[in-house]
Amino acid sequence: MATPGLVSDCAQCFGLCCVLLPFSAAAGFGVDKPGGRPCLNLLDDDSCGIHATLREDGWPGCTVFECFGAGQQVSQVTYAGVSWREPGPPHRRAEMGAVLSVMRQLHEMLVHLTEVDRRSPDPATAPVRAEIEALTGADPETLLTSDVDGLQGRVGRLLADASTRVRQSWPAAGDRSHRDLAGRRLGGDHRGWTFRGALMIRADLRGARLADADLLGADLRDADVRGCDLSTTLFLTQPQVNGAIGDTATALRPGLSRPGHWGGAPSVVE
Known part of the structure; x- marks a missing residue:
């Protein structure tokens, strides 16, 4: 098959x-x-x-x-x-x-x-x-x-x-699983953090460091990820990307497509 x-x-x-x-x-x-x-x-x-x-x-x-x-x-x-x-x-x-x-x-x-x-x-x-x-x-x-x-x-x-x-190399990482983070300003160092199932609608993530962050099931509708490097985040899917607000500086891993409303040429990390 x-x-x-x-x-x-x-x-x-x-x-x-x-x-x-x-x-x-x-x-x-x-x-x-x-x-x-x-x-x-x-x-x-x-x-x-x-x-x-x-x-x-x-x-x-x-x-x-x-x-x-x-x-x-x-x-x-x-x-x-x-x-x-x-x-x-x-x-x-x-x-x-x-x-x-x-x-x-x-x-x-x-x-x-x-x-x-x-x-x-x-x-x-x-x-x-x-x-x-x-x-x-x-x-x-x-x-x-x-x-x-x-x-x-x-x-x-x-x-x-x-x-x-994957996240064990970040022992000080926080856990924001299933938290209501809608509309919050979330810039800063979030490397290795887990945001599993978190409500992140319209959250402002500009400038956030998100290496190895777990985004499984996080609601990223209208979340502002402009300038973010999302290339090593865990379990980020195309619907989450499509619903977020990115720009030419937002980096994605191979296999994820840049939404047309982000504008500009793809920023993909090989």
Whole structure:
């Protein structure tokens, strides 16, 4: 079985996120839309009619979303190229929505395990990765009855262990896990700190030193990371990057893309 891609490829997807997921205008999606109804901006070829001007047109939520490659996996592998547009069982669209949700969780786990392999390899990740990869190629029924919560627990422990190994060189680092840091000024030395699950909406991180900081699950919407070197932070994902405010001096690790609204040429550390 081929290893699934972990970055979205919309050209290989049937616009699943634009159809199967619910939208909320309050969350930056322009309108309220229930799951299963195609977005009003979705064209017949499954492309977006306002993709180039999403933020300007009031759809910033779309620019933050990332499926980690789950969309094309569901489109081309789980359903073997059969689109939601084609005739079929009346429940198929709802089923595809549930499958997409499960697949996105599986792919996100693989993204984080890849980070473990890159930063602090652990032989214990191999069997878990193999189990998840096998599940990404399964049929809808198997996916929907799988113990995703159990897998997340096992992966979570591997991530926590890797984080501890990487951050042990910073014994004085602080722990701000699950703290409400929204709107706070957080400049300073945060090397090796953990911000796991922290609420950091609109936090001002300009000038912060964030080497080896653990950002797993941190809410970085509108967090100001201009000038920050994020190239060695742990478990930073594309949706977090997309939701933050950066600039040409914000450095990212390879594999993360610079959002268009940051402007300028990429600043990527090799």
